[in-house]
Amino acid sequence: MDQRLAAYDLTVRQYGLLAQLSLEPELTMAELARQLGIARQSVHQLVNELVEVGHVRRRPGADDRSRRLEITDTAHYLLTRIDGPLERAEAELLGDLAPDEAETLRALLQRVLAHATDDETWLPTR
Known part of the structure; x- marks a missing residue:
């Protein structure tokens, strides 16, 4: 990055x-x-x-x-x-993760950040 x-x-x-x-x-x-x-x-x-x-x-x-x-x-x-260059860097970082695996990882990291910072804005909106 x-x-x-x-x-x-x-x-x-x-x-x-x-x-x-x-x-x-x-x-x-x-x-x-x-x-x-x-x-x-x-x-x-x-x-x-x-x-x-x-x-x-x-x-x-x-x-x-x-x-x-x-x-x-x-x-x-x-x-x-x-945005474009960072999306490419993210794709390289995630390597051969399937799209659903990448989404699961992203959701888990957002939960960790929300907990660590005591800020629910990290959580995805549904």
């Missing part, structure tokens, strides 16, 4: 942050850290990097102390371009 994302000047963590903000716009730093399962300091570093290159904006939050995050139009466009 790192190799595929390097062509877009992104790391896996940066991509994950952008993808999460795309799914759930205007998250706070604390919410994002909890959902990604990483320390707030790491989120601050990632956000600063993405703000610097123009992929994320900070907006005023509900109170004077909080800030909401949103991805820019440039980042939205970038995410649409990345």
Whole structure:
């Protein structure tokens, strides 16, 4: 994944942050850290990097102390371009798993992430 994302000047963590903000716009730093399962300091570093290159904006939050995050139009466009290469990388990673096996693995990993981050948004919608 790192190799595929390097062509877009992104790391896996940066991509994950952008993808999460795309799914759930205007998250706070604390919410994002909890959902990604990483320390707030790491989120601050990632956000600063993405703000610097123009992929994320900070907006005023509900109170004077909080800030909401949103991805820019440039980042939205970038995410649409990345889908194809990541799908190919996923296919290579899954190797000879049958489609139903790959789906089972994906569902199990989503359950693990939902449990580990205490965030049910990882679970598939039905």
